[in-house]
Amino acid sequence: MALLEVKNLKTWYPVRGGMFRAPRYVKAVDDVSFEMSGGETLGLVGESGCGKSTLGRTLVRLENPMSGSFRIDEQDISTLKGRSLRRERRNFQMIFQDPYGSLNPRMTIYTTLNEVLSLHTRLTRREKEARIMELLEMVGLSRMHAQRYPHQFSGGQRQRIGIARALAVNPKLIIADEPVSALDVSVQAQIINLLEDIQKRTGVAYLFIAHDLAVVEHISHRIMVMYLGKIVESGLSVEVCGSPAHPYTRALLSAVPMIDRKTGVKRIILPGDVPSPLDPPAGCPFHPRCPLAQEKCGREVPPLQEVESGSFRRSACFFPERVKEML
């Protein structure tokens, strides 16, 4: 039984044209389907503007989907409204990218956490206090930090507080929207380890959104690669990073910075820019930039299908076996 089941999800934003023009849409998330099971970490990678954040924000209903649906724990969240949506929100929480902006500067850490606990639980004051201390310790802060204001903390500490807030109500799923990209590299490692540690203790599932493949490869069990609002490849983390089955993943991997220059792979430089999501190319969205593109790619949209029958591996490329030849 899947924890999260996403079916044909579309988040399109209308763009107002002229009076007589048909409304156009930015297809930020375009027909995305996937599943996640409890306790797993699913990495979501892609470049800026590919729709990965929008997908995350849609799943926590900060954006409303245009069509399609998703269920979290068998409950359809995509159409919930008002009070029933607010009640369900305890099952899925979000960790934000910007540790400096994600805490209310006028509230102490205690107030911030207490507020969330008061909303979703019926604990007494003392029980809440105990829970807050437990949370702070869980994320590696001490009791004496509780009465401080956000500006008294460093970026890494603030991100820990953001994690504590997301954990406060025992969610089953946490959407982590680039939780480490605003942090120093050394702090990134600490936060990643903390997230893994918490997963071991609580069994929470993460949808881990990032643009840094190295980070995602490290933390994720499975990886999905997004391009122009569509998932172009998914599979086990080792497989996707070891032998990509989509030319875009191949190009992304070759762009990961390496310290050792000798063993460094040759970079694949993609020609041109990412097409506008207002006006995506016909056929495969990647074909104008793809070194393997053939005439068929411009005509038909390749479906996201299993590379070999019966495996987790899925690729939205007509020629997954030719990706190896790219170098």
Add this chain to the structure above:
Amino acid sequence: MRFSSSMDILKRLCHDRVAAAALVIVLLYMFVAIGCEAYSCYCSANNETPFYELADMNKSYNAPSSEHLLGTDFMGRDVFYRALAGTATAVKVGTIASVISALIGVSLGVMAGYFGGRTDNFVVWIYSTFASMPTLLFILAFALLASRGFLYPPLAKTIMEFGRKTGTDPGMIAVYTGIGFTGWVALCRVVRAEAMRLREASYVQAARTAGFNSFHIIVRHVIPNLFHLVIIYFTMRFAYAIMTEVIVSYLGFGVQSAPSWGVMIANGQQRLWRGVWWEVAGATGFMFFLVLTLNLLGDALRDVLDPKLKN
């Protein structure tokens, strides 16, 4: 962004000598106003005539002397005492009008900025309508309507009744509601813009994903983070309301019985050509220092409170 406690703000405010002096003078005015108000309440309860109402027809238009610091007016009342008592009227009008403006401006502005869409269109429409009316004319018209029984006498009657019960001058009620209803536009604009910005702030989004309702988010997360704007605009609005009260009372549409700087200026100017300068000068001077210090304080508060101005 760094926020500080009110103690901290006070400390930083006092770093600037002008601001510190302005703060002291404004507080002094407030103190005098509260004292005068308490005294007039005491007098009306005990059926005594307050010292600033003591008239002596034999002493009309006396020049300033040691007995009467700023001379006397046409009824022989002490100008200095009347100007002092006028402080109470000015501060009362300023406070109530600014509170009304702030309440309207903040609630409409926050709703427009936070909810956007139709609510926003509606609020923008309302404040554009208000902004396109000449404020003073609106206040004068409102004063006529409310205190002179123009067009709709029952309204004036209700206000008269209300004024009698609460012991306030009905003209004054008309003035401060009039000023309050027109003065919220500027605040509403900035609050709307700030609320739009805060709606996208991560901590507001975090509150939404945590499952709080809009009311809670607005009260706990949005308003506290734009409250510095309210304080700054409140101070500025206060000065403006006091000046407007003086103008409206000067024109004879405002305060009727209570001592008011505007009425004093209007009375004093009749003999100004004969060299009776002290009544006009006294009232103007009192108003000038209050408005000046309020403006200085408002600017200093803006420097201290507005995070955008911090280097």
